[in-house]
Amino acid sequence: MARELTREEKAAIRSLVVKWCANYDRACGCLPLDCECYMLGKCWTGAYCRYFRETVLPLDPALEAALTTEGPRPDFKPCPICGGAVAPDRRQAYCSEACALKAHRRQQREYMRRKRGVIC
Incomplete structure (x- = not known):
């Protein structure tokens, strides 16, 4: 079941995308989609960008555990x-x-x- 992200989780996602995502460019946004990065506007748990989920999210194990577990945030x-x-x-x-x-x-x-x- 999806839940709303906390302010701290949103900030952590934003910092991970800006710092580590290879597809993110400050001028263009998400390079493969040629639009704003999907993960920067994320408000609920659930579907994530595949590159973010597989490559960038494991860099922060606490955030990964909080986002990938079902139910309330551990x-x-x-x-x-x-x-x-x-x-x-x-x-x-x-x-x-x-x-x-x-x-x-x-x-x-x-x-x-x-x-x-x-x-x-």
Whole structure:
């Protein structure tokens, strides 16, 4: 079932199209259609430009999950390291391997400080 896009989702779609879409040109709009880009005027979930859906949308996994799931928009929990979106349906605690590595280093540093007796 289709739902109305939120203001944040519309802004995220616009920024992805303007920055990453190979078919978008500021002067002409959508180059294959020779008109305004379909995705810039999008107000509801449902049908998307095929190029946008297959190539551009995977660049933002949180937006992709929000747009491709049926029903209401899923609530994402924030990553404790960088504040990025973490999918709520998995046991994943961090948004990326880099954040997980950074958290592991921080935990190890605190462990070694306590082991040495240095209290901060």
